Amino acid sequence: MTDTKALELAIFQAIESYNTIIIHRHVRPDPDALGSQGALASVIRATYKDKAVYTVGEGTADLPFMQVESDDISEGHYQQALVIVCDSANQERIDDQRYLLAEKIIKIDHHPNTDPYGDISWVDPSMSSASEMVAKWCKDFEDQLIIPQKAAQQLYYGIIGDTGRFLYDATSDHTFEMAAYLKRKGADPASAGRDLDQISPEVAQLLAYVLEEAKISPNGLAYVTLTESLLRRFKVSEADSSQIVPYLGKISTVKAWIVFVQQKDGSTRCRMRSKGVVINDIASQFRGGGHPLASGAKVLNDEEKRAIIKAVDKKLAQEV
Numbered sequence: 001m002t003d004t005k006a007l008e009l010a011i012f013q014a015i016e017s018y019n020t021i022i023i024h025r026h027v028r029p030d031p032d033a034l035g036s037q038g039a040l041a042s043v044i045r046a047t048y049k050d051k052a053v054y055t056v057g058e059g060t061a062d063l064p065f066m067q068v069e070s071d072d073i074s075e076g077h078y079q080q081a082l083v084i085v086c087d088s089a090n091q092e093r094i095d096d097q098r099y100l101l102a103e104k105i106i107k108i109d110h111h112p113n114t115d116p117y118g119d120i121s122w123v124d125p126s127m128s129s130a131s132e133m134v135a136k137w138c139k140d141f142e143d144q145l146i147i148p149q150k151a152a153q154q155l156y157y158g159i160i161g162d163t164g165r166f167l168y169d170a171t172s173d174h175t176f177e178m179a180a181y182l183k184r185k186g187a188d189p190a191s192a193g194r195d196l197d198q199i200s201p202e203v204a205q206l207l208a209y210v211l212e213e214a215k216i217s218p219n220g221l222a223y224v225t226l227t228e229s230l231l232r233r234f235k236v237s238e239a240d241s242s243q244i245v246p247y248l249g250k251i252s253t254v255k256a257w258i259v260f261v262q263q264k265d266g267s268t269r270c271r272m273r274s275k276g277v278v279i280n281d282i283a284s285q286f287r288g289g290g291h292p293l294a295s296g297a298k299v300l301n302d303e304e305k306r307a308i309i310k311a312v313d314k315k316l317a318q319e320v
């Protein structure tokens, strides 16, 4: 039995043996966080009618089609409970730190395992998404599980969210196999693609600004800064501003790009992407990390901002 099989079985057995199961996601949830969390809940609820299953984490207004509740539960619920944390690489990013109160904790994640936690830890960076992992788990135990159409759709959202609709390097043959499986289970790729691809008129206006104002260095680094007042002017929330990030990569001369987003506390969040040059090592030097080609970081002042621009630009120059 391979490691993965053993881990998947351990997760299945833990779910079978607990009556209360609380599923967590990361803060500022994306479709993968919500999809893996929501689908696990949907599947466990459909399969085991007598178990109490909760999904926790701050609500998010911009992804209503994901259909994941933010259940309001007390500390008491965690007594003798099983917690499953989805798509959360490090513990501080877990939404709702009460997960620590659980009797048993399971980590299911696809980011590099820089912060191992949990009694059972299934971490596989070869997977495009936590949703792809949950889809695999569902398929491997499908004889014992009921997989509702809603769960298939939630996982499909998660996979296309993290792969940019099968665009990014993390998309493997296994990703497509899981997508095909979810389609067979009732996922609707056309409606899912439309839901995730849509932007509001406000974000469209912001996008026009970004494409106009972004600087592109001779080495192919594009960057743009979204200040708080700018987001207010365009009536776009900090969370919604992330929707413009992929668009800079559509420009053929751009090899890597950074979207700086000013935060209320005066720091600046850096959303970093690359088409080939690894950037998560640079992100980790600036309070961040993530995937090799898609990372996040934080700079505290203009000097650090210039430094991170210079670091990525220099790396691009060396690649030429």
Ligand SMILES: [Mn+2]
Pocket: 032, 033, 087, 110, 128, 129, 130, 162
């Ligand atoms: Mn993810």
